[in-house]
Amino acid sequence: MPHNGDRTAQASRRSGARHSNNDGLIPVLARRVREVEAKAGTGKKLGPTNRTKFQVIALLMREERARAKSDAALSDAARAEQLKRLDGIATILAKTAARDTSLIALLESTSTPSPAAQKMRRDWLLESGAELEPDDLIITTEVPKPKQDVLLSPELAQKQVMPQSVRARQLSNPFLAPDFALAQQSSPSPRRRLDSWELLGPLFKSFEYGSGGQAASMELPPAPKIDRYSPPGMELMKHQAKFVESVRLGHRSFLLADEPGLGKTAQSVLAASVAGAYPLLAVVPNVVKMNWAREVQRWTPHRRATVIHGDGEGLDAFADVVIVNYEVLDRHLSWLSELGFRGMVVDEAHFIKNLHSQRSRYVLGLADAIRHSVSDPLLMALTGTPLINDIDDFRAIWQFLGWIDGTKPTAELMSRLDETELTPADPGFYTAARGAVIDMGIVRRKKIDVAADLPSRRVVDLPVELDDELGRSVKAAERELAARLVQRYRRAFAAGVGESFAGDDDERREHLIRIVAHAELEESKGQKTGENVFTMVRKIGQAKASLAADYAAQLARSVGKVVFFAKHIDVMDQAEEAFASRELRSVSIRGDQTAIARQREIDAFNNDPGVSVAVCSLTAAGVGLNLQAASNVVLAELSWTAAEQTQAIDRVHRIGQEEPVTAWRIIAAQTIDAKIAELIDSKQSLALRALDGVDIEPGSADSVQLDALISLLRDAL
Template sequence: MADAAIIDAPQADADPSDILAPDASAEHPSRDRDALIPQLARAVRQVEAGVKRGAASRSTRVKLQVVAMLAREERARVRADSALTDAQRAEDLKRLDGIAMILAKAASREPTLLPLLGEGAPITDAVRERKREMLLAAGLEPEVEQQSAPEPESSEPLAPQVVPPSVRRVQLAKPFLEPDFSHIRRKPERDRLAGFDLLSPLYLSFEVAADGKPACMPLPEPQRRIAPGGKELMLHQAQLVQSAREGHRTFLLADEPGLGKTAQALLAAQAANAFPLLVVAPSVVKINWARETERWVPGRRAAVVQGDGDALDAFADVVVVNYEVLDRHLSWLERFGFRGMVVDEAHFIKNTRSKRSRHVLQIAAALRERIGNPLLMALTGTPLINDIEDFGAIWRFLGWIDQKEPNAELTDDLEEIGLTPMDRGFYPAARKAVIDMGIVRRRKIDVASDIPARRIADIPVELDETEVRSIRAAERDLIDRMLRRYDAALLQRTADHDAAIDDELIRRIARSEVETQEGGTGENVFALARRIGRAKADLAADYTAQLAHSVGKVVFFAKHIDVLDTAEQKLAKAGIKTVSIRGDQTPTQRQRAIDAFTTDESVQVIVCSLMAAGVGVNLQAAADMVIAELSWTDAEQTQAIDRIHRIGQSMPVTVWRILAAQTIDTRIAELLDAKAGLVGRAIDGTTGDEPTSGDLRLEAVVGMLHDAVAARARRA
């Protein structure tokens, strides 16, 4: 795997020593094609020797990364050089294969070297200088590198700014908001860790240093477990509130969905005296935040920002605003004087280039400037969607890191470890240092034994024969299109190219297919999934009707509007009364549907959109769920399931996934189950296979093309 990250995989039976030696019988042109590869060969032997001695020093790490970079670049140049003969090209590629093999073997001895092999490894000044030296030693003129500008902090606001009338009244009532300088911020100071990139090792620590336990900071025993309104808290809830009472101010609250994160956030704000409190949340849960405020902190008032905020009561203790309108309210939100900020469903900000992420980070930065030590809480049961670096934006919101390095407190903790990223022991200690900054993760199985178990049961269904033929034909068209691209790419290579399956080429073609297909024409994996969803709609609705007659209330989830429509029509014909949750509803309509399903015994099924009802909805009146269309991420599926598997549930939960037999549907289900380990490895401390791409669309297409190439090879 590692050598494939550098350049194409070498021939399996090749001897690296033979590969590195040039073929004396080959004809070499007078150009400098022989200058660089010998330099790389000497350098890779030095790397190999250093690692064998157990001395993966900083210079060895730099040299390894530079050799990997130059080997990739040289391979691309050799392949594109039309002046080379086939024999010359084959010889150079063979020697580069040997370099790749030695690098991979060296890195396999020291796992902390593996991240340096990939194209995404951070390029430090030492790496740039060493690369320049090697090129000059080979008699080559280094290209002047264009330094990429750092990602700009948001300075927008892009939208016209509004100031609600009540905000102006608050500003007149409190004209002077004195900055709080009691919590002095200082710059990180490094000693042992000077010169190291620290962000990548911090991310890596959550992949390679699991200790078998959920990632959770030490929490104190609670002094009391009764909320202001008289409700008794569960132990795990009271522990977090006690931590805020004792002065902790930044939390990544990553409890599994259904464990009461909203209540914990409000009670932590009460304990920390962090009012007025700003809550940034998806629009679908704004009303729920107002209700929960009344429930958990009686005497505190919540106000919801709607549109331009003309009806907002800015004198309220809790101001709730949705991501979509942040851009027009930035100017006053930054200066209002909030003493705390909660970001609900914080995985929404994982992309730091998105508007909502930039706006949240901008407000949080302004809050830290005005309030010395504000309460900052990121709430999400699924902090990781596709990649470990999904943590990055959340850590930045909490102030633990910036764009380039950890903050001073975290840097001090890393220095106290007494090791560097070159040492294996650094990673478990670094993981613990980040967790102690405020990661709180509890699982239902550990803290809520009264919540019954859940199970996922797959129901394969046979589609109509005509539909099956049409779907299989569309799958074949997609595969044939990719096979033609695969063959065309192979034809551009040398005649003696290894006949083995080129996994990297397969992945590149699949990625191109996924990235261009959403707006393209012709059949693709999106269209296939939608077609399968429509074909399953009647069958899924029939099964839901049977469940409703036998077990009572049922939750029905699907992705596409036409599937939702078909299900409602089918259920109505079966005499089943339904309500629905869709993306085009107002918050009032949405809450009315939830209340009807919860309290009206005649309402047997609630038909829900995966996108609109996957968060902020409590549907534990049902213990059975039907998923008619599969999600593209395990996190989305988990969020949907946790609408019924949560505190308040008294019955065992069963989730029925409807799968179209002998189609890509079954492959997607397998991938969903295989990818479920990402959060488990990083947050719950479990060990398992190495993480791979979390993009099920890509993995599904890769699998289709790989199977087709392999089947063709077997027939040949």
């Protein structure tokens, strides 16, 4: 597709071929923008197809505006009329973006159109009666870079390290055995009935709509009557044995999305064993890499695991399982891409949900390198929370697994979709397409279904009054923020912002509240000082710290070990001081620890009866850890997502737990903290609909921060 700099000139060249009244494109854009506006007016977040429409409308509107301004054949009156009509379309776009703030990025002139957007742009121009230049008829797709270019940009090349043991392995076996099966896979795919359809949008939408009660889990074979997978003294649960049996029978790509606490690590370790997928690469969060090495030793004692620390000191390159954390991956891409891995597992795979992040590019590049060197490798993405904010969170995981290539389904998924004999225009396509994707390897089991002997869990809110000096400052800060929001609202109202909004006074008021709250949130993200929603929540955490520590200490005295979660380091520090003053021994699990030091703290908590409390970072200790020596969790600070809160509680509520689990949320009464708790609880509908088949209305697609500001301003008004 031509660059932005070429579009004005081409639009000018097209103008002579338009209808004589020069109105060819604007009516097309007017119809399309009303379609998008109507869809956004339902209160639901726009799906992929309408997001593409939104982007193309903005793109063509900019082109048409530039053409109208530069067309010497237009009279001043005709030009003014054209620009007025385009302003009307721009107003509707802005109003729609205010309802769904994730659309704002698509208004940017630098937003790159996808192949689907390019095709839609071409079709609309033809519909308008324009004669297009040859360049406008060509739909360009991004050509995949060679494997080496993906992994080693010039900047990355300078970072690469070569551990001594890797060099020794390369010298001992300088040639990797060729995989002749790859030659068979490289033959071009036959042309299929669905090749001309845009399919990724409908595939994502098929999960967004939910399933009317059907959980998103492929059919697995029965568990073997005799457990031949586990080493002596160990035993798999039935749901774990079913998964491993599926691998033994030949399935090789999985999104293992079991709820946290159902033993995903053990399943993947044994899956590699029955598949013979060695050497295996495991990319994991730093907090769990030592635990991964232990799980390999527990479940496959005949195999060796090695953990990459820093630049690879002490690495055993001859090991069967190589474990690396996301943070040091960039230094080891070169040799990891050439070692000859036959399998790869990504733990807490929601970490790669942002396709544009460096960690995602590194992981996807390594997976691509493995697919280029091995036929049918074992690829597993493990996460109990694959969907956090958006159905699009699936995209990077599906790409890692080789189900899509970024723009379309790959050959195997395309074949499954073709077998449905349906197209996105057919009513039954969405149900059939969802089933086709699930059968590619989505495995989702809930605790309540597969671990009937697992004790119950509950979340209990404990309101506390902030009546000390710090508490009073929190309430003063909240009043200051509310007053600032009201001032912004009144200025915007006086300036006529939102007057063009189609609706009654109450609807316009809500529309303006959203605009003001969004502006405040965007400003706060780059703000280092002053009162905003982020600094206020931190102050609330500091004000609650001593009260939360008091309650945790009481629990430790009366019921035994307690896990204490906080978001900020200063809150953790306050809690540890409080426990020490009460002569309660505590351990600390933080993001700045080495993996060895962190594992030592975890072991002390689980095994030493003298340790009463584990003080944990909500972000650093919220995934992958086993802390089931406790059955009580204190959440001193709230997360911004329901998924993060659930992950934290599930460090305790997991296989091996024998007691009912209670999570005590400390809530600052009569502050925004209480509203945030309410919002977190309302944000869980996405995963329930897409994965667990629960047919419920989706909650707001806004962030908790934005909804909290909207609520604060609404109450203040």
